[in-house]
Amino acid sequence: MSNYKSASERYAALGVDTSAAMKKLAEIPISLHCWQTDDVGGFETSHGDPGGGLAVTGNFPGKARSLGEVRQDLEKAMSLIPGKLRVNLHANYGDFEGKRVDRDQVEPAHFASWVEWAGQQAISLDFNSTFFAHPRADSGFTLSNTDRGIRDFWVEHSKRCREISAFLGARQGNTCVHNVWIPDGSKDETVNRLLHRQLLEESLDRIFEKEMPAGTMTDAVESKLFGIGSESFVVGSFEFYLGYAITRKKMLCLDMGHFHPTESVADKVSAVLLYLDRLLFHFSRGIRWDSDHVLTFNDPLKDLALELVRSGALGKSALALDFFDASINRIGAYVTGTRAAQKALLYALLEPTGMLRQLEQEGRLFERLALLEEMKTMPFGDVWDQYCEMQNVPPADKWIAGVMQYEKEILATRY
Numbered sequence: 001m002s003n004y005k006s007a008s009e010r011y012a013a014l015g016v017d018t019s020a021a022m023k024k025l026a027e028i029p030i031s032l033h034c035w036q037t038d039d040v041g042g043f044e045t046s047h048g049d050p051g052g053g054l055a056v057t058g059n060f061p062g063k064a065r066s067l068g069e070v071r072q073d074l075e076k077a078m079s080l081i082p083g084k085l086r087v088n089l090h091a092n093y094g095d096f097e098g099k100r101v102d103r104d105q106v107e108p109a110h111f112a113s114w115v116e117w118a119g120q121q122a123i124s125l126d127f128n129s130t131f132f133a134h135p136r137a138d139s140g141f142t143l144s145n146t147d148r149g150i151r152d153f154w155v156e157h158s159k160r161c162r163e164i165s166a167f168l169g170a171r172q173g174n175t176c177v178h179n180v181w182i183p184d185g186s187k188d189e190t191v192n193r194l195l196h197r198q199l200l201e202e203s204l205d206r207i208f209e210k211e212m213p214a215g216t217m218t219d220a221v222e223s224k225l226f227g228i229g230s231e232s233f234v235v236g237s238f239e240f241y242l243g244y245a246i247t248r249k250k251m252l253c254l255d256m257g258h259f260h261p262t263e264s265v266a267d268k269v270s271a272v273l274l275y276l277d278r279l280l281f282h283f284s285r286g287i288r289w290d291s292d293h294v295l296t297f298n299d300p301l302k303d304l305a306l307e308l309v310r311s312g313a314l315g316k317s318a319l320a321l322d323f324f325d326a327s328i329n330r331i332g333a334y335v336t337g338t339r340a341a342q343k344a345l346l347y348a349l350l351e352p353t354g355m356l357r358q359l360e361q362e363g364r365l366f367e368r369l370a371l372l373e374e375m376k377t378m379p380f381g382d383v384w385d386q387y388c389e390m391q392n393v394p395p396a397d398k399w400i401a402g403v404m405q406y407e408k409e410i411l412a413t414r415y
């Protein structure tokens with residue numbers, strides 16, 4: 001008997017249908033962040049440190065130096081990842097052809113070659129306004145800056161990003177998720193917090209003023225706890241955006257690295273879902289802080305996937321990745337992290353939730369705990385391998401050699 005067959009029988013004994021779980025998993029899109037290929041650099045004429053509290057550490061050779069290389073790297077990564085994928089762009093990854101295009105000048109035409117590429121790859125695109133790595137973000141305040149001119153500049157940028165998102169959505173025939181994250185905050189004690197938050201509220205309302213054609217794009221707002229240089233005060237805190245998203249009917253973006261280390265993002269799902277129609281997740285792995293480590297199949301990720309499945313949130317959520325590691329092979333980082341996200345979802349889809357809920361309902365709490373514990377050592381890996389094979393990507397550790405070969409043949413030639 002094959003490993004998969006025996007695994008599926010063990011799951012079936014608990015009332016879990018492994019093939020139905022694999023089928024569901026294959027339908028859940030994950031949006032790959034383009035910025036893992038080049039350490040959040042982007043392709044404007046002048047770019048350097050991303051700033052805004054974002055720090056990418058490491059100098060592993062082979063960083064993508066052009067949009068062509070970004071796409072080449074994404075294609076390699078996608079060839080080793082099963083399931084449905086999307087690609088998430090930032091505004092500073094436009095096809096500017098070496099021309100200087102400031103953020104208040106970006107337009108759909110700069111993303112036409114991405115649409116063409118996405119069509120060839122049979123994938124769809126998501127989008128992000130880019131409020132960092134720019135002189136007008138150097139003061140630490142963008143949309144909540146007390147200088148009206150600076151606010152206007154960023155409002156204009158983000159309005160344009162919504163147009164670009166709608167363009168992408170119309171061309172691909174499905175909704176493009178447009179996310180807004182700003183670095184605004186300050187290093188030390190801030191005595192007019194209210195003012196900055198009022199300004200942010202006003203700027204966001206201006207950005208979102210125009211109703212976009214139905215089904216083309218949707219907006220999300222992303223909160224943060226703190227960043228490098230914004231340790232004392234972050235304007236766009238969780239409470240700020242929770243209120244904003246509820247009152248303006250926006251998607252709320254929960255980034256796993258943007259909360260206190262002992263706070264559980266998984267536990268937030270069933271709470272915020274009562275008040276919001278749609279959520280966006282940034283799967284990430286913080287170590288001590290929002291360090292954006294490569295995602296691994298760890299407890300916080302498993303817990304979040306379990307809650308998404310248990311609370312029926314998958315149909316109401318967009319799943320995206322947000323990590324960047326420049327200290328290891330960047331394509332290896334992509335594949336490791338994306339496969340980890342999918343493993344966590346499969347793990348959650350293989351839970352005998354009905355049986356566990358029955359035990360809970362009947363007060364049989366020891367049995368609930370014991371079954372949860374036994375699920376951890378079920379032959380989950382055999383189902384994962386079967387899924388990879390069905391999706392025509394290498395199972396188990398068989399994909400690692402493919403990354404190493406790419407490192408030798410392609411990455412090593414980039415210097």
Ligand code: RNT
Pocket residue numbers: 035040054128181222224255282290322
């Ligand atoms: C920053 C946010 C944001 C960025 C990307 C590059 O803390 O997580 O999502 O990481 O937009």
Ligand code: ZN
Pocket residue numbers: 181222255282322
């Ligand atoms: Zn994020």
